Amino acid sequence: MAIKIKDDIYWIGTIDWEIREFHGYGTPNGSTYNSYLIKDEKNVLIDCAKEYMFEELLIGLKSAKINPEDIDYIVINHSEKDHSGCLEKLIKYTNATIITNEKCKELLELQYNTDGWEYIIVDNNPEINIGKRTLKFIKTPMLHWPDNMVTYSIEDKILFSNDAFGQHVATSERFDYQVEELEVLYDDTKEYFANILLPYRMLVPGAIEALKNLDIEYICPSHGVIWKDHIKDIMEKYLEWSSDEYKNKAVIVYDSMYNSTKKIAYNIGNGLLKGGVEVRIYNTSKTPMNKIMKDILDAKYVLVGSPTLNSNIYHTVAMFLAYMEGLKPSGDKIGVAFGSYGWMEMATGIIKKTFEKLNFKIIEDECLTCRFVPKEEYLSKCYEFGKKLAQMD
């Protein structure tokens, strides 16, 4: 259903209440694919949705009182299927020309049958007049893919930011000022940042600097709520999350078959707590990796534990390590590998390889690997190790 943002500008996004997994990202609260409609001499649709949301997108267009065939332009800020999946169907309904950049066109052609699609390429032509307004296109490569750009409506002071500033949540609230618990909104935005934009965070300060030159009244992202009252705050938070500054916080990530590795995890955790460190403990079988990454973003310590299973690391921990490695959290962290084993310890070496790739400072201790079940005396060494770790610079 269309929601008016300003005169002749509507949100006509689709709400995916039931999605629970988004390329490995657990989405217990669903997601949204925000499209926006600008009615002017040329009618413009900004970004689309996943393929299976097509019918709902048509309902949105209808409620904004526009026939699909009256859409002149479709701006594609990013070719990922969550924003372009409907295109093949939509292009058939409309005679629209796609406005995008050269890289995005290339990536669209690699994902769809684009025969007959017409384009306006904005690389050397970053402003297009559509009647009463002019749209400006600013490339933001790698935020999220090489093809990303944002669209700015100069007269309306609206930034259509695509993946930037988004959150994976399905809600009926469309604007930040409608959200009752602002901290939850920031937390969802942080989780999105930690799992989608983290590897490219070094590009964020430059992008924010470029955006600061624009007069922005609304930030309309392609997922989640529209920013209106907290634009400055969310930009500051983006700068904070991309700064690699950490808190005095430890994230302990583990799995365990018979609770031996779990006991080590909890005892080191108690030691860290005693030493004044904020502690989070996550079991990789029970917590989605994206929740864990949100906490790792600004943690000082990352402790990863696994039993040895069939001369290897436990599979859920391996999966987490592969995920974390790709997201490249700051190397300015302390890494601790631990685990229980029976006859030949194999898991911690694998964990440390990931820490090495990420440039974490690895701390070793004899209490970190234990044969079978750790006894009281052993566990008190883990506790003492946690206390000692808490004092580390």
Ligand SMILES: Cc1cc2nc3c(=O)[nH]c(=O)nc-3n(C[C@H](O)[C@H](O)[C@H](O)COP(=O)(O)O)c2cc1C
């Ligand atoms: C199916 C299975 C395979 C195992 N394979 C190995 C192994 O290859 N090498 C080894 O040292 N220990 C092996 N173990 C022993 C476990 O590492 C040991 O029981 C450890 O204490 C389990 O820790 P957890 O309770 O945290 O899971 C295996 C245990 C199980 C149940």
Ligand SMILES: [Fe+2]
């Ligand atoms: Fe994306």
Ligand SMILES: [Fe+2]
């Ligand atoms: Fe997206």
